[in-house]
Amino acid sequence: MLARVTLTSFPGPGYSHAVRFKPLICQPYLVIRRMLLYIALCILLQSSATALAQDTGKVRMAYSAFSISFLNIFAARDAGIFKKHGLEAELIQMAGPLPVAALASGEIDYLTGYTTGIVATGQGAPLKGIMISLRKPPFFLVADRTIQRPNDLASKRIGVDRIGSLQHLVARLMLKQKGTDPEKVIFTQTGSVSNTVSSLAQGAVSAAILSGPHNVIMAQKGFRQIGAADELPMHFPTSGLVVNETRLKTDAPRIKSVIRVMLDAATFCRKERAWIVNYIKDRWKVDGKTAATVYDQWLSILTPDGKISVKDMQEYFDLAYSQKQIPAPINVAAVTDYSLLEQVLAGK
Numbered sequence: 001m002l003a004r005v006t007l008t009s010f011p012g013p014g015y016s017h018a019v020r021f022k023p024l025i026c027q028p029y030l031v032i033r034r035m036l037l038y039i040a041l042c043i044l045l046q047s048s049a050t051a052l053a054q055d056t057g058k059v060r061m062a063y064s065a066f067s068i069s070f071l072n073i074f075a076a077r078d079a080g081i082f083k084k085h086g087l088e089a090e091l092i093q094m095a096g097p098l099p100v101a102a103l104a105s106g107e108i109d110y111l112t113g114y115t116t117g118i119v120a121t122g123q124g125a126p127l128k129g130i131m132i133s134l135r136k137p138p139f140f141l142v143a144d145r146t147i148q149r150p151n152d153l154a155s156k157r158i159g160v161d162r163i164g165s166l167q168h169l170v171a172r173l174m175l176k177q178k179g180t181d182p183e184k185v186i187f188t189q190t191g192s193v194s195n196t197v198s199s200l201a202q203g204a205v206s207a208a209i210l211s212g213p214h215n216v217i218m219a220q221k222g223f224r225q226i227g228a229a230d231e232l233p234m235h236f237p238t239s240g241l242v243v244n245e246t247r248l249k250t251d252a253p254r255i256k257s258v259i260r261v262m263l264d265a266a267t268f269c270r271k272e273r274a275w276i277v278n279y280i281k282d283r284w285k286v287d288g289k290t291a292a293t294v295y296d297q298w299l300s301i302l303t304p305d306g307k308i309s310v311k312d313m314q315e316y317f318d319l320a321y322s323q324k325q326i327p328a329p330i331n332v333a334a335v336t337d338y339s340l341l342e343q344v345l346a347g348k
Helices: 028-055 068-078 098-105 114-121 166-177 193-202 214-220 252-271 273-284 288-299 310-322 339-345
Strands: 003-007 019-023 058-063 088-093 110-113 127-132 140-143 157-160 186-189 207-210 224-228 239-244
Touching: 058 068, 058 098, 068 088, 068 239, 068 252, 068 273, 068 288, 098 110, 098 114, 098 127, 098 239, 110 114, 114 127, 114 239, 114 310, 127 252, 127 339, 140 166, 140 214, 157 166, 157 193, 166 207, 166 224, 193 207, 193 214, 207 214, 214 224, 214 288, 239 252, 252 273, 252 339, 273 288
Parallel strands: 058 088, 058 110, 157 186, 157 207
Antiparallel strands: 003 019, 110 239, 127 239, 140 207, 140 224
């Protein structure tokens, strides 16, 4: 039966539309015309919204958690580095598969969780990694007072944010490097940083993977730091920039502006130690000594030029796949594009 379509509201793109159907006995072409008009208007509004975001210089970036891993991005926003380059940063916290889907669909412009984006390419996501901020994650293996060495963790629980995550892989690598079989420990998924810290403090786990400032705070309370990701021989990406591959051709000038922001932010973080230490102190609510330690640990893993060699990254992803930490093999060379970064570094 033919129907007349009546919109009870006309919200912007991305929202559901209430539709009321009424029987229609004649003039079926009117129904088709109205439906086509409705679809065209939705497309027009979506295009207008995208164009408006580009015209105003808005940059939508997803980050997974309020973590020291993204210190340079937070500092770039709050120190005015984005504004210096004519950009307005909208930092959106998104975890799990959501940021990958949002980047692939154009809902966000950049994904800052580099490993997350590259792993998704192995399952067909149309993404490219264009810049890397940290050559290793700022992860530390922190244990309770009864643990003297990694071998003491046999048959004990180690807390990680998620089974199969970067934390999980790093924990396994740290244990193996220190002569402990990772198959002999029990990894417990906590779901969040706060849950991990609470689990360790309350004795629900014997050790946990923590990053700053939590590793420093727990050490001050008497817990033992028995491993660090920076001790591992390989380099592997943590935070950086991942984009939808179609934008590399359609929006190259804008992407280069964002790359300049990230490079300037790295330089700022190196030179303005006092500013960054105070920033960590204020944002993470810690004392000055803790903030200074966190800063020094983070600075030691900051890349000098926004890159890790493709060979080093391939070694990491091959290992992750062999350990069944990622679902599919990754051809790093095929999903990495440093061309715009190279242009920026060359002053172009």
